[in-house]
Amino acid sequence: MSYAIGVDIGGTKVQFAVIDREGNITNRHRVPTEANKGPEQLMNKVLLGIDMMMESIDQEEEIQGIGIGSAGQIDYREGTVRYAGDTLPDWTGTAIKEMIARRYNTSVYVDNDVNVIAIAEKMYGVGKDCDHFVCLALGTGIGGAVMEAGRLIRGVFGGAAELGHVSIDINGPRCSCGNNGCVELYASGSGIARLGLEMQRNGSASYAWRPNARDIIQAWHQHDPSATQVMRIVIRALGSAIAGYIHTFNPEAVVVGGGVAQSGPRFLQALDQEVNARTSSYMRGCCRLIPANFGSDAGVIGAAAQVWHYGESSCSQYMI
Amino acid sequence: MSYAIGVDIGGTKVQFAVIDREGNITNRHRVPTEANKGPEQLMNKVLLGIDMMMESIDQEEEIQGIGIGSAGQIDYREGTVRYAGDTLPDWTGTAIKEMIARRYNTSVYVDNDVNVIAIAEKMYGVGKDCDHFVCLALGTGIGGAVMEAGRLIRGVFGGAAELGHVSIDINGPRCSCGNNGCVELYASGSGIARLGLEMQRNGSASYAWRPNARDIIQAWHQHDPSATQVMRIVIRALGSAIAGYIHTFNPEAVVVGGGVAQSGPRFLQALDQEVNARTSSYMRGCCRLIPANFGSDAGVIGAAAQVWHYGESSCSQYMI
Incomplete structure (x- = not known):
């Protein structure tokens, strides 16, 4: 062996x-x-x-x-x-x-x-029969990796695929990278907490606890109105970013993993709908949105x- | 021979x-x-x-x-x-x-x-000593091409690098691809004309002619206030998109060509400043913004x- x-x-x-x-x-x-x-x-x-x-x-x-x-x-x-x-x-x-x-x-x-x-x-999951895919890890931040023709894209010093630092709203809040409205500010764990807190500070939140991503996602599953509003923003932002990745990489699959994505199929279903609406049909037709395989x-x-x-x-x- | x-x-x-x-x-x-x-x-x-x-x-x-x-x-x-x-x-x-x-x-x-x-x-321009670069062609629309490790990225059916269809404003106007606020709606010839017309329809334009990209760019060079406002939006949008491309591809250069970019060095200088402000310094440090070589x-x-x-x-x- x-x-x-x-x-x-x-x-x-x-x-x-x-x-x-x-x-x-x-x-x-x-x-x-x-x-x-x-x-x-x-x-x-x-x-x-x-x-x-x-x-x-x-x-x-x-x-x-x-x-x-x-x-x-x-x-x-x-x-x-x-x-x-x-x-x-x-x-x-x-x-x-x-x-x-x-x-x-x-x-x-x-x-x-x-x-x-x-x-x-690539070895044991989606890539067994697919050479072009994008991986997203929705954790505290958003990490990315891209297989193109069976190879990881690297860039000049290995810094490529920082997919969390793609802006979806030029009028959004300032990001540490210098840009405004990077998708990481919305669809990461810290982004969800930020949105939850913002809603609370505006006095419009239906929850009294200090918001964090896990609790907001759980409240969303229980149809809490404010959590629903937060998750609507999250899914819209991430859907728009993924539409951009699909036009950029023409992948066969976008694999979504990380803590934020692991709360059950509802998140991916909602995201799938959003991506569908925001992507050219000829690109979208050959691209699946799927959960990461190995938790x-x-x-x-x-x-x-x-x-x-x-x-x-x-x-x-x-x-x- | x-x-x-x-x-x-x-x-x-x-x-x-x-x-x-x-x-x-x-x-x-x-x-x-x-x-x-x-x-x-x-x-x-x-x-x-x-x-x-x-x-x-x-x-x-x-x-x-x-x-x-x-x-x-x-x-x-x-x-x-x-x-x-x-x-x-x-x-x-x-x-x-x-x-x-x-x-x-x-x-x-x-x-x-x-x-x-x-x-x-790749053969005769920036790529002679550089294996990682992004090309943008700012014409009627925005076309893209990406060299990664000396190879064109293709995607599954050759549809990759549709870089005009990356959104920079989720609250922006609807694009033909289904997303909102794609950068093509701002920084292409048709995008500039659209912005110019919008300003005119709002009654706030300093020009009376029917706006097109060439005339707006020329008016911008002559410091027309409305054209300056339009080009501010254009450069901001394109700068944000390019910052995203740099985080996505970690390239050594972003090559900007096409009619919109060919009005002289002022456009690229302004764009360079904008990109600089919107990109992590560790990524930006190794990446130049340069004009296309062959017109x-x-x-x-x-x-x-x-x-x-x-x-x-x-x-x-x-x-x-």
Whole structure:
């Protein structure tokens, strides 16, 4: 048998898994990130976790490689953290690939958390019979990844597919990127909370609790009028942005995942209708809107799947 | 010597050229399109023009291939016209590649008019030392083409990079695609005319003539207050859209061409400022906003350049 080890480094937890060529998880482990303890402690946790996964395999030579997915902006060529921000303070600059490659005699791949989700989808999800798709991760922010002709689009330094920073309202609020009305300000967890709070401050909210995305979505399912109004704005904004992605990438599928999308089929159904109304029929006709396939395992499966995706291709990671 | 023949099929004229490997035009010709006479007449014009270019070369074996750029949606794999609309009525369905390949014993490439402009830039312009760039053609509408890692992004049926259909204002006017506030409604020739007319209808225009893009741009250069107001909206909208393209593609350059952009450096300078304010500095730092290199020859040079671009690559057109 052949196995790959995956590590998913997020702001709250680090997940480890061993997967086989078919993407089945044969062993798994998780630890809290405790990012506040600093990057060395975190790197030690990563190495210890990999050790544990290694030991779970009978014969070390069955390990075909190690793949890492990390929050932050990752230089996938060097396998370093270009910028990590508040999610993982001081993680910026960490030479993840080098430190892992120094310890283990196998191939090591490092990429950001959304690109590896797209790789999971390519290997075991929508991408099994589809070479062109867009992945959206609706979490605290909005992350994006795009497969075009079976390759991740990268841009000049790997910064491509920042799909949360596409504006849908030039008269909307200012975004940290400098633009106004980026879709992340509406359809991410923090965006939904912002809209909920705004409504409360205007005195027009039907809820008295301090709004957060989870509670607003739950209230929406219970037909709370203010939550319904908030979610109407969210779905309209995201629908308009997705229509733009479809005209931009002419994909076969837009895969929607992340916490915001995981509240049941109603969200995707409403979004589907909105996208439908906002997209040329000739583009929309060949494009499905679908939920992400692997839920909270997407990151760790995708991290490991890099080993098969790049290892079995005729091209290197830099080409794909 | 080796030569390639290029044909640029537009709504008002058909341009022909012979280019050498360095992209120099060694012979050229143009005829009016007269689209109203129907697709057979037009195809005859195309074949006659190619004949004329062929005859201008001493030895036919020096012709390495024929490249066509056509208005409309082109199926680049089949070399057929998927949809042409009002610009070229009844051109839809024309099997351009087949008809040309039947007559001449050489390679034939067919693509849409904006993709071939990007190929001209790749071979002889910005792309000589840059593999990631976005091309915008600001004409009657807005056309787009994207080079990512030296390849045109295509999408599933070649419909990708419809960059005019990215919304910048969800509360803006309805677009033909179904969305609201697509950037084409502001920063294209027809968009500028629309804004100018709207201002006139509101009774707030300083001009009495029926507004069109050319006159509004000229009035803007002469500091007409209403034209200045219109162009402020245009530049703001386009700046916001380009900021989105930069976050989406992480390109090294955004190349801006087409009639609207050709009124002198003031337009690009103002646009540059706007884009700067609306883009994350880490993305913007490596991306230049530059004018297109080949003016009204871009289409015919790019059409011909397909022969070198695909013919000398190890990949086929379908791969690139």
